[in-house]
Amino acid sequence: MTQRVLDGKTVVVTGASQGIGEAVARRFAAEGARLVLSELSAGALQEVADDIAAAFPASQAVTTVTDVTDPAACDALMALAVERHGGLDVLAHATAVGQRPGPTADLAPDEWDRIMAVNAKGAFLLARSAIPHLPRPGGAIVFTGSYTGLAGKPESAAYSASKGALRLFTQSLALELAREGARVNAVAPSFVESRLNREYTEETARREGISVEEVLAQRDAEIPLGRRATAAEVAEAFLYLATPASSFVTGTWLDVTGGVVVR
Template sequence: MPSTAQPVASERVALVTGAAQGIGEATARRLAQDGTRLVLTDLTEDVVSAAARIAQDFPASRAIGLRADVTDPAATDHLVATAVGTFGRLDTVIVSGAVLQKRGPLAELDPAEWDRVMANNARAPFLLCRSAVPVLPRPGGSIVLLASFAGQRGINGYSAYCSSKAAVLLLTQSLALELAEEGIRVNAIAPAHVESAMGREDLERTAKSRGITEEEARRERDSFIPMRRQATAAEVAECMAFLCSPSSSYMTGACLDVNGGVILR
C-alpha cells in the first residue's frame, strides 16, 4: 500500500505564480506562515519586492521572487529548476495568475485579445504543470489551479475569459486522473468576485460602460451575491493553502467554490 506521508510545512517548497499582488501574494503569505519555502513569480518586477517583504516577515520561508512570462515554456522550466536548485525539491505548484479580457461581443473580439487571454489563463497553467510534474514527489506532490465561477457558466461579453477558465477546470480533472495513482493531487479554486487588481479593473470598466459611479457599480454587483460582499484575497488564500496541505490528502480533481453563494452546485 503506497505511503500517504507528506513532509511537514517547514520542509515543503512551493512555487506560486501571480504572486506580486492579490490572491497570489496572499497565498504566498499564508504558506509562509507555516514555514513553507517559496519561489514566487509574476510578469512584473514587483514580485521581487513582494518576495523580499515576505522573506522579512517570515524568514523561514526564504522567499525569492523571479520575474517571468509563464506563457513561455523556457520560463516555466527555469522556475522549476530554480526551485529544485535552491531548495532541493518542489512539492507544490499554485497557479494564481490570470488576466481579464476586454469586455465586448464575440463578433467584435480581436483574435489577438482571445489569444492573450488564452495564453495567460489556459496555456500558462498547462506549461507550469508540464514543467513541474516530473519533479513533484510521489506521493505527496500537489497542484492547485485558479479557475473561476466564470468557467462554470457563461457571462455576457466575456467569452474568452469564461472559455479560458473552463479550460482550467477540465485541465484540473484530466491531470488529476492522470496523476492519481502516483500520489500527486490536482485541485482548483473557483472564486467569484475578489478584492484584487482584476476585481477593481472589472468594476471600473462596468461603471464606465454604464455611466454610473464605481460605488453604484459595487452596490449593484454585491446585490447579486448572496453574502452581499466580495471575498478578500486572504479568504481565497486559506482555501489554496488547504488544498496543498495534508489536510486535503484525499481530495483530487476537486474544485472549491469560493464564491459567496453566486453558484451553488
C-alpha cells in the same frame, strides 16, 4: 514549537506580486513553506518577497520573472525551486488576465488568443514543467479557477472559455497523476478584492456610465453572502488544497464564490 503544515515544503507561487497570489504567498510562508515567487514583471514582486522574508525568515523567499506562456521560462522557474530549495512540493498558480467586458462580436481574435494563452495554456505549461519534480506521493498543484468556468458569463466569452478549459484540464490531470499520489485541484472564486477585479469594475463603470461604487453595489447584490471575498479568504482555500488536510481531494473545482453558483 508546534509544527506548521508546510514546514520543509517548497512552494512555487505565480502571480505573487498582488491579489490572490500575494495572499497565497503570505499564508504559505506563515505555515513554514520555502517560497519561489514569480510574476510577469518585477514590479512590486521583490518588495513582497522582502516583506515576507522579514516576517517569515524560514521562507527564504526568492523571486524570478516568468512569462507563463513561454515553455522555457516555466522550466526555468521549476529548476530555480530545485536549485535554491532542493525540490518542489507544491505549485500554486495565481497568474491570470481578465477580459474587457463587451459583446463577443466585438472581441478581437488577438485578445481571445492572449486570454487563452495566459489562463489556459499557461496553466498547462507550468504543470508540464512542475510534474517531473513533484514528489510521489504528496505533490500538489493548485490552480486559480473561476465561477465563470462553471457557467458562462455574458460579454466575457474569452475569459469564461479560458477558465472552462482550465477546469477540464484540472480534472484530466488529476486523473492522470492520481495513481502516483500527486493531487491537482483548483480554487474557484467569484468577485475578489484584487487588481484584476478593480480593472474589470472600472471598465464596466466607464462602459455603463455609472460610478465604480454603483458597480460594486450591484456586484455585491449578486452574491448571496452580500460582499466580495478578500484575497486572504481565497488563500485559505489554496492552503487547504495544498496540504494533507485535503489528502483525499483531487480533481475538484473548489467553490469560493459566496454562494453565486447555487443562487
